[in-house]
Amino acid sequence: xxxxxxxxxxxxxxxxIRGGRTGNLxxxxxxxxxLVTLAALIVPGVLAPGDPTDLRPALVxxxxxxxxxxxxxxYGRSVYLLLVHGARTAMLVGLASTAIAVTVGALIxxxxxxxxxxxxxxxxxxxxxxxxxxxxxxxxxxxxxxxxSTGVLIISVGVAFIAGFARVMRAQVLATxxxxxxxxxxxxxxxxxxxxxxxxxPNAITPVIGLATIxxxxxxxxxxxxxxxxxxxxxxxxxxxxxxxxxxxxxVQAWWVSTFAGVTISLTVVAVSLLGDWLKDWMEK
Amino acid sequence: xxHFPILIDRRxxxxxxxxxxxxxxxxxxxxxxxxxxxILRLVPGDPIRALLSSSPPSPGLEERLRSQLxxxxxxxxxxxxxxxxxxxxxxxxxxxxxxxxxxxxxxxxMPTLQLAxxxxxxxxxxxxxxxxxxxxxRNSVLDGxxxxxxxxSTSMPSFWVGLLLIMFxxxxxxxxxxxxxxxxxQLILPAITLGLPAAGVVTRIVRxxxxxxxxxxxxxxLRAKGMSAGTIMLKHVLRSAVIPAVTVVGLQIGVLLAGxxxxxxxxxxxxxxxxxxxxxxxxxxxxxxxxxxxxxxIYILVNILVDIAYTVIxxxxxxxxxxxx
Amino acid sequence: MTxxxxxxxxxxxxxxxxxxxxxxxxxxxxxxxxxxxxLVGESGSGKSVLARTMMGLTxxxxxxxxxxxxxxxGKPLGRKDHERLRGRDIAMVFQEPVGSLDPLFTVxxxxxxxxRRAHGKIGSVELRRRIRALLSEVGIADPxxxxxxxxxxxxxxxxxxxxxxxxxxCEPKLLVADEPTTALDVTVQAQILDMxxxxxxxxxxxVILVTHxxxxxxxxxxxxxxxxxxxxxxxxxxxxxxxGARHPYTRGLLECVPLMTGPRRALLATVEGSVPxxxxxxxxxxxxxxxxxxxxxxxxxxxxxxxxxxRFSCWHPILTPTTLVGTIA
Numbered sequence: 001x002x003x004x005x006x007x008x009x010x011x012x013x014x015x016x017i018r019g020g021r022t023g024n025l026x027x028x029x030x031x032x033x034x035l036v037t038l039a040a041l042i043v044p045g046v047l048a049p050g051d052p053t054d055l056r057p058a059l060v061x062x063x064x065x066x067x068x069x070x071x072x073x074x075y076g077r078s079v080y081l082l083l084v085h086g087a088r089t090a091m092l093v094g095l096a097s098t099a100i101a102v103t104v105g106a107l108i109x110x111x112x113x114x115x116x117x118x119x120x121x122x123x124x125x126x127x128x129x130x131x132x133x134x135x136x137x138x139x140x141x142x143x144x145x146x147x148x149s150t151g152v153l154i155i156s157v158g159v160a161f162i163a164g165f166a167r168v169m170r171a172q173v174l175a176t177x178x179x180x181x182x183x184x185x186x187x188x189x190x191x192x193x194x195x196x197x198x199x200x201x202p203n204a205i206t207p208v209i210g211l212a213t214i215x216x217x218x219x220x221x222x223x224x225x226x227x228x229x230x231x232x233x234x235x236x237x238x239x240x241x242x243x244x245x246x247x248x249x250x251x252v253q254a255w256w257v258s259t260f261a262g263v264t265i266s267l268t269v270v271a272v273s274l275l276g277d278w279l280k281d282w283m284e285k
Numbered sequence: 286x287x288h289f290p291i292l293i294d295r296r297x298x299x300x301x302x303x304x305x306x307x308x309x310x311x312x313x314x315x316x317x318x319x320x321x322x323x324i325l326r327l328v329p330g331d332p333i334r335a336l337l338s339s340s341p342p343s344p345g346l347e348e349r350l351r352s353q354l355x356x357x358x359x360x361x362x363x364x365x366x367x368x369x370x371x372x373x374x375x376x377x378x379x380x381x382x383x384x385x386x387x388x389x390x391x392x393x394x395m396p397t398l399q400l401a402x403x404x405x406x407x408x409x410x411x412x413x414x415x416x417x418x419x420x421x422x423r424n425s426v427l428d429g430x431x432x433x434x435x436x437x438s439t440s441m442p443s444f445w446v447g448l449l450l451i452m453f454x455x456x457x458x459x460x461x462x463x464x465x466x467x468x469x470x471q472l473i474l475p476a477i478t479l480g481l482p483a484a485g486v487v488t489r490i491v492r493x494x495x496x497x498x499x500x501x502x503x504x505x506x507l508r509a510k511g512m513s514a515g516t517i518m519l520k521h522v523l524r525s526a527v528i529p530a531v532t533v534v535g536l537q538i539g540v541l542l543a544g545x546x547x548x549x550x551x552x553x554x555x556x557x558x559x560x561x562x563x564x565x566x567x568x569x570x571x572x573x574x575x576x577x578x579x580x581x582x583i584y585i586l587v588n589i590l591v592d593i594a595y596t597v598i599x600x601x602x603x604x605x606x607x608x609x610x
Numbered sequence: 611m612t613x614x615x616x617x618x619x620x621x622x623x624x625x626x627x628x629x630x631x632x633x634x635x636x637x638x639x640x641x642x643x644x645x646x647x648x649l650v651g652e653s654g655s656g657k658s659v660l661a662r663t664m665m666g667l668t669x670x671x672x673x674x675x676x677x678x679x680x681x682x683x684g685k686p687l688g689r690k691d692h693e694r695l696r697g698r699d700i701a702m703v704f705q706e707p708v709g710s711l712d713p714l715f716t717v718x719x720x721x722x723x724x725x726r727r728a729h730g731k732i733g734s735v736e737l738r739r740r741i742r743a744l745l746s747e748v749g750i751a752d753p754x755x756x757x758x759x760x761x762x763x764x765x766x767x768x769x770x771x772x773x774x775x776x777x778x779x780c781e782p783k784l785l786v787a788d789e790p791t792t793a794l795d796v797t798v799q800a801q802i803l804d805m806x807x808x809x810x811x812x813x814x815x816x817v818i819l820v821t822h823x824x825x826x827x828x829x830x831x832x833x834x835x836x837x838x839x840x841x842x843x844x845x846x847x848x849x850x851x852x853x854g855a856r857h858p859y860t861r862g863l864l865e866c867v868p869l870m871t872g873p874r875r876a877l878l879a880t881v882e883g884s885v886p887x888x889x890x891x892x893x894x895x896x897x898x899x900x901x902x903x904x905x906x907x908x909x910x911x912x913x914x915x916x917x918x919x920x921r922f923s924c925w926h927p928i929l930t931p932t933t934l935v936g937t938i939a
Contacts, residue, residue: 129316132581134543144565144573145325221442225547228444229562244445248551251452259452262445269440502709509665509704510776511697511727521712600760601713 027278100158109169213276377571397556416491438485535591666692701777707769728780846920
């Protein structure tokens, strides 16, 4: 939501932690948190046994306690259960939309970079246009047209990030194309596609992965924003954004609903960023 | 390109450059309009059904409504008529209220502009100050704290930050009201919520730039000339470091406008963000189109301004641009 | 009134993180009015660090510790004193001329900055007159046009002249030039060097010229100071050095200069080996590992031997006159 994908700047680097023990420790903690989240995605029942959708009017707005570690919401549901079971949507959307953005974007970038000429010019224009519409807005527009479902959410967030990846890929292709060793390879008789796979792609992977890790975090934020606005899919178990929204009218009497949802989202985004950047550093070695 | 006689003076040239850039922005805007148009119409979902869902079924009503709203003709034709009307200032009418889109948007525009402006000022001031401080006192506790701020502000969802601010500052401390669109008081929290993530990004960029500039040879040369650190920083370093920061602030405007959508919802503020969400939920395409086009137009305009600012600040770019024209 | 302008006493520059790593070790050097002293050495010899220490810039760097004193006209300099001197009595010119000028300011504004710093408030008419004079003095034919230019519009040679003009603006008693011609074409080099020599005499200005090129030193220097791996190994009058350098390293450098009159197909002389990394410096004479004359004695640092023509630090100095053959027999 802060346009970070457009800039391709990483959060982790900003802390100036480059490898070293602090960096490794943070990456480890992030990995642990993400493992927990993944577990919540795959086997929510193990982490949080019980039915999150169980309406228990008697337990409305209970503060955090032993039975309900994060308290209960206006329907008496345990916030903890809701968060764990709701992890599915957030993580799914985050990962899937980034996957779409990476694949489609990289493909477009590759084509633009390799083809050059008018193909590149046209694609460049299209990308310019896409970048003129801020990401959240683009996602909103798509949701407007296509209604709300998880699939739509994934696609709209994915589309918003395509331009970023296309740009990165294209830049990589152009840069590698200029390099002398491509000429050397050509002069020995290697053909286009071979050059593509053996030289361009390996070089391009690092920045693309770097951007991807940023994008996953952003995707989670954008998706939860859309849910918060009520434009997300209608599910049995509300996703994190919706949970946050539902807690908003009750901030005074039941602060825990929104707060824990917010903490969870933030932690996940931070964890993804930190881990991703650690990966990037590690790959650059 | 046209060749101008050498006698043309600097101001004329600047004017021509500005005009040239503005003209280049128009095709982009048209393309944006097309994209939005297409997305709304090609993607599965039918506004007519939505509109009629609450009314009792009656034969021919659907066809009449469709033709009335111009949705029964092929899409390219729809787009052409949309463009034609737009050139005359008519951006269609809201499906919901039947009022012209321009009126509907116009009513809600002011609060959003106020919000965006306040947030931009906050972003720029906070971002640049923190960035410079962090670079000057590199690796100190202050630097670490500022970088931590940068990391957190860009990782936390803005709606949550908004809620936190409401909880603590509005409710606990009762310093400012939580919601509403009235005066300055009600502008503070939303502006902070909106501007904070952008400030985080700007801080980091400014910090990096300042550090880079400090490594440049001419800074050592200035030190050798006897200039004090303060003078060097303010007069020379900032000017060089600010250049890329200007792009970032420009980019952030787009993000701010989009973020306004969320912030207005959180703080129950009037504005085009709230309007947009309502329009989406009710399938009010003309309004959605209108707002998105407006935001895109502002974004493109701001980027043109940033480009121009570049040429004003950096003589190297100015010369290159001049020879281009 | 003493003739002494700047004096370095026992200057040692080491890394804060590891004080054993010394970039410059125990250098003592005195510069007198109107003298041109060439600081000669290979890269890694510490000559740039030394030059910056004279300006007081190394003392401002982070992660570096400077021991010893720098005195100006006999008085030791603290940080504040040093800052006051910069841009007024001492000025510096750098190796990379285009990058050493702020790209966002015209030549006129940058020279104005220097003039105002040195001479206080000056009216704009007077300013322009002085700038024109300075630019002419450094050999720029059309000062009015150049004044309005930005650094990227000027060639390397022009920029260097502008930098020198800026340095002269304050009428310094000492000009420190760190490899001012290394980045320039050979023809321009000669012009700039001759200009420096002329300015030196005209303005009674001392010049420290840092260079790796003995040819440059031959052209300009009154005295030559040779640095090897952070230590001052020889310092003498220019004539003395060229006629008969005492230190084997200096001799080696001299012999490396190819002569126009030497035999055509002979091999170029070289000094075997390379400058040690400051972290790996041997105890005693740093040149010992590369020196043909080294003995067990050389693990002890030789003291400075002082002669009428100069001084040197070597257990086995060469006492015969130089044979500038420029080749290996």
